[in-house]
Amino acid sequence: MAKIVVKFGGTSVGSVEKIISVAKILKKKFLKGDKIIAVVSAMAGKTNELIKHSEQISKNFNKRELDVLLASGEQVTSALLAGALNNLGIKSKSFMGWQIPILTSGEHNNSRIINMNIDKVNNFLTNKGIAIIPGFQGISEQGDITTIGRGGSDATAVAIAKIFKTDFCEIYTDVEGVYSTDPRYFPKAKKINKISYEEMLEMSSLGAKVMQSSAVQTAMIYDLPLHVRSTFSNKEGTKIFGPESIDYNKVITGVTYSKDDAKVTLLDVQDKPGVAADIFEPLGKNSINVDMVIQNISPDGKKTDLTFTLKRNDLNKAIKLIKSNKKKVKYKSISSDKKVSKVSIVGAGMITTPGVTYKMFRSLAQEKINILAISTSEIKISVIINEKQTNKAVKKLHSVFNLD
Ligand code: ASP
Ligand code: MG
Secondary structure, three states: OOOEEEEEEOOOOHHHHHHHHHHHHHHHHHHHHEEEEEEEEOOHHHHHHHHHHHHOOOOOOOHOOOOHHHHHHHHHHHHHHHHHHOOOOEEEOOOOOOOOOEEEEEOOOOOOOEEEEHHHHHHHHOOOOOOEEEEEEEEEEOOEEEEEEOOHHHHHHHHHHHHOOOOEEEEEOOOOOOOOOOOOOOOOEHHHHHHEHHHHHHHHHHOOOOOOHHHHHHHHOOOOEEEEOOOOOOOOOEEEHHHHHHOOOOOOOOOOOOOOOEEEEEEEEEEOOOHHHHHHHHHHHOOOEEEEEEEEOOOOOOEEEEEEEEEEEHHHHHHHHHOOOOOOOOEEEEEEEEEEEEEEEEEEHHOOOOHHHHHHHHHHHHOOOOOOOEEEEEEEEEEEOOOHHHHHHHHHHHOOOOOO
16 A cells, blocks of 8 residues: 555646546545545646736736636646545545645745645545645745746645655656657657656756656655656556666667757957856846857967857847947857757766767768757757757657667
């Protein structure tokens, strides 16, 4: 008998029929003898719809009231799921964030879970019922309803798994797990059976969005095993846990890409201590995230070229900020390219395997793909290339590193 958290995302509870299927999944687990806490998202699209309503009133809608509004989405699915279970003859009860309570701190619309009381829910589990808890919501020390940021139901599930000391946390979603690349566009993509937290974080920050990254991070810190799987099939999903899950026979676990990058190059930047800081400080202060930075060695020690990448949305703003900083940052010219993409290979196996970098570059060259920028971490190598060549690059790397 295990004690488990089972989380269902928005598409899994996207209609009354789907909520009834979720109830059936839970009933089956319950009859096996597991103690179950189910965490639910709002119905797919609901949170966006509620935000729209608030914006119809004001773009600066009161933040406290926005949380009251948004938390209602998860309240609806919690009640429907508990009712559906009751209807199947299973004892079940919903517990709102404020009833438990799930204590949060920080600003409205973007709070953080700091603690929760386990007594009421544990009593209910001991009395043989399935507890339903809405994701995404909590209560502040002042007693106001709060929400914890978009996609926050994953974070709720992981926090509950930790604080209730459950054996593991299952994340039910609309895909069958984590894939070696995007299965929607690359039919050769393969489902990954197990993956380490670190690899999962690299994969999701690079665009393979299956779970909220901060929730994976929390799970990593507390060494909580996660299991991502589909609500709509019986297939085993992907298990995410510590380094013991790394398959060292495989050098690379996945190939990811993002198509919303841009590149900026400054030519002949004055080469003296502090210029890089002067270039990037205004960007940072304006919440612009810089991704890769490449600075050339200056042959004469006076001038250098500097290239960096960022999200395409931020490009115009970044260029404006740099141009308006002419007093501090001197350069000959600035150019940019917004038709670039980032392609990365991720795998903990590369730590122990020499030659991965060269193999990646050689295979791209064979496809006549020019590399515009490179960055590496211990378990990831990323290149910036022309956006048009993304598909070719992903296909090639997927096959060269034996993922097909
Ligand atoms: N309903 C919230 C959202 O759409 C939380 C979640 O689904 O995880 O962001
Ligand atoms: Mg969601």
